[in-house]
Amino acid sequence: MEQNYLSDDVFEQIKDFNRRKLTKQQKLLIDKLILNEDLKIRYFYHGLCKECKQPNTGYKWCQSSVEHYQQNFKNWTSENSDVDKFIQESQINAKNHNEKLEWIEYDKFENIEYITKGGFGTIYKANWKDKPSILWSEANQSVALKSLNNSKNITLEFLNEINLHLKMNGDISIIRIYGITKDPKTSNFMMVMDYADNGNLRQTLNSVFNSLSWFYKLDILQDIAYGLNVIHRERLTHRDFHSANEKDDKVYGVLPYVAPEVLRGKKYTQESDVYSFGIIIYEVINGLPPYYDIPHDEFLVLKICQGLRPSFNIKVPQLIVDLFKQCVDAIPSKRPTANYLQKIFRQWWSDIDDDIDSEIYKQKSIEPIDFTKLNINPQDTGKYYDDGHTKDESQKVTTTLYLCLENLTAAILDEN
Ligand SMILES: [Zn+2]
Numbered sequence: 401m402e403q404n405y406l407s408d409d410v411f412e413q414i415k416d417f418n419r420r421k422l423t424k425q426q427k428l429l430i431d432k433l434i435l436n437e438d439l440k441i442r443y444f445y446h447g448l449c450k451e452c453k454q455p456n457t458g459y460k461w462c463q464s465s466v467e468h469y470q471q472n473f474k475n476w477t478s479e480n481s482d483v484d485k486f487i488q489e490s491q492i493n494a495k496n497h498n499e500k501l502e503w504i505e506y507d508k509f510e511n512i513e514y515i516t517k518g519g520f521g522t523i524y525k526a527n528w529k530d531k532p533s534i535l536w537s538e539a540n541q542s543v544a545l546k547s548l549n550n551s552k553n554i555t556l557e558f559l560n561e562i563n564l565h566l567k568m569n570g571d572i573s574i575i576r577i578y579g580i581t582k583d584p585k586t587s588n589f590m591m592v593m594d595y596a597d598n599g600n601l602r603q604t605l606n607s608v609f610n611s612l613s614w615f616y617k618l619d620i621l622q623d624i625a626y627g628l629n630v631i632h633r634e635r636l637t638h639r640d641f642h643s644a645n646e647k648d649d650k651v652y653g654v655l656p657y658v659a660p661e662v663l664r665g666k667k668y669t670q671e672s673d674v675y676s677f678g679i680i681i682y683e684v685i686n687g688l689p690p691y692y693d694i695p696h697d698e699f700l701v702l703k704i705c706q707g708l709r710p711s712f713n714i715k716v717p718q719l720i721v722d723l724f725k726q727c728v729d730a731i732p733s734k735r736p737t738a739n740y741l742q743k744i745f746r747q748w749w750s751d752i753d754d755d756i757d758s759e760i761y762k763q764k765s766i767e768p769i770d771f772t773k774l775n776i777n778p779q780d781t782g783k784y785y786d787d788g789h790t791k792d793e794s795q796k797v798t799t800t801l802y803l804c805l806e807n808l809t810a811a812i813l814d815e816n
Contacts, residue, residue, distance in 0.1 A: 403436040404439075405439070406434070411453040413429065414433065415450070415453075449463075451464060457496075465497075469491040487580060501579045503581075506584055510528075512545070521588075523547075525595050527542060545591070546590060547583065547586075576593060579592050614764050621680070621745045622745035625738060628738040629738040629742040632670050632673070632737070656691050657675075657679045657680070659676065660705045661732060663704060673738070674735040678728040681727060685716055717764050719748070719763060723744065752764055
C-alpha cells in the first residue's frame with residue numbers, strides 16, 4: 401500500500417527525535433517507518449508539524465498554515481483591495497515560510513531614519529521589534545523600508561518588484577522581503593526588507609561562517625543544494641545564484657560565481673549553475689569571499705577563463721575538496737548534477753559527527769581560519785566584493801565584461 405501520510409502510530413514513535421541530530425538507531429527506525437521517499441525528505445528538511453502530525457511541506461510551513469492565514473484575512477487590511485489581494489495570494493500560494501508576505505502596521509516600526517533617495521523612491525532604516533530571526537541575522541532587528549514614489553495609487557511596478565524579491569526569498573544571499581506597510585503621513589506603500597549595512601551581507605557572513613562547525617557548514621550547503629535541485633527539477637536555471645545583493649553594478653558581485661563558458665559568451669545552463677554552487681561551497685567552507693584580495697576586473701575574467709579557481713586557506717576534508725573541484729571543472733559535462741549534490745551533502749551532513757565509520761567523519765579536522773596568521777582583516781574582505789568599484793572604474797571595463805553583463809541581463813529578462 402502506498403504511504404501518503406504518516407500514521408498516528410509512526411508520528412508517536414518519532415515525534416521527539418531531533419531530526420538535526422538523529423542517532424544511528426533513530427535513523428534506522430526512520431528508514432523502517434517512513435518508506436515514502438517524499439515524506440522522508442520532507443521530514444529531514446522541514447521537520448514535523450505537531451498540529452497536523454505530518455512532515456512540514458516547506459520551511460516552517462505545513463498544510464494547515466494556509467488555513468491559519470486564510471482565517472486571519474478578516475483581521476487586517478491595507479485599505480487598498482489590490483494590495484490586500486496581493487498579500488493574500490502570496491499567503492495562499494506559499495510553499496514555505498519565506499514565500500509569504502505580511503501586512504505590517506506602520507506603528508510596529510521604531511527609530512525610522514532617512515537613508516537615501518533615488519529615482520525609484522526613498523529608503524529608510526527602521527527597527528522592527530517583531531522581526532523573525534534567521535541564522536545570520538539573529539540579533540539584528542533593522543529593516544529597510546523602501547517606498548515607491550506615489551505608490552498610494554499602487555502601481556503594477558511596485559507589486560512586480562515585490563514579486564521578484566519574493567521568489568528569491570529562500571536564497572541565503574538575497575535581501576529578504578517580509579511584507580508591506582504604509583506610511584500614514586504620505587500614504588505611500590513601502591516594502592519591508594532586510595537592512596544590510598553597506599548593502600551587503602558579506603561581513604555578517606564572515607563572522608558567522610568562521611564560527612560554524614563542519615556540521616553547520618554542511619547543513620547550509622545541503623539546504624542550498626536542495627534549493628538548486630528543486631529549481632533544476634523544474635528545468636529552470638538559477639542564473640544569479642550568488643551571495644551579493646542586488647545593486648546597480650550587479651555583475652561585479654556575481655563575477656566570481658559566473659562559469660568560464662558564460663564569461664566567454666555562452667548561455668547559462670544547469671551546469672553553469674553547478675559551477676556557481678561550487679564557488680558557494682568554497683565560500684561557505686572557507687569563510688572568505690572568492691577572490692577577495694584581487695580586483696574584480698577584466699584580468700580576473702581572463703584568469704578564470706584560463707583556469708584560475710579560489711583555493712582553500714584551511715584544511716578541508718579531501719572529499720569536499722574533490723567535489724568542489726568537480727563543480728568548478730572547466731568542462732561543464734564533468735560537473736555533478738544538483739540531484740547528486742543534494743544527496744551527497746545530505747549524506748555527509750548526516751555522517752560527519754555521528755558515523756565514525758564514514759569517510760567524511762575520518763577526514764574532518766576542525767581548523768578555523770586564524771585571521772591573525774593569514775594577516776587578513778575581515779573588514780577588508782568586502783573590498784573587492786562589490787563596493788570596490790566606483791562608477792569611474794566601471795567605465796574602464798572591457799568588452800568581455802560588457803558581454804558578460806549583457807548575457808546576464810538577457811538571461812534574467814528571459815526568465816521573467
Ligand atoms: Zn500543520
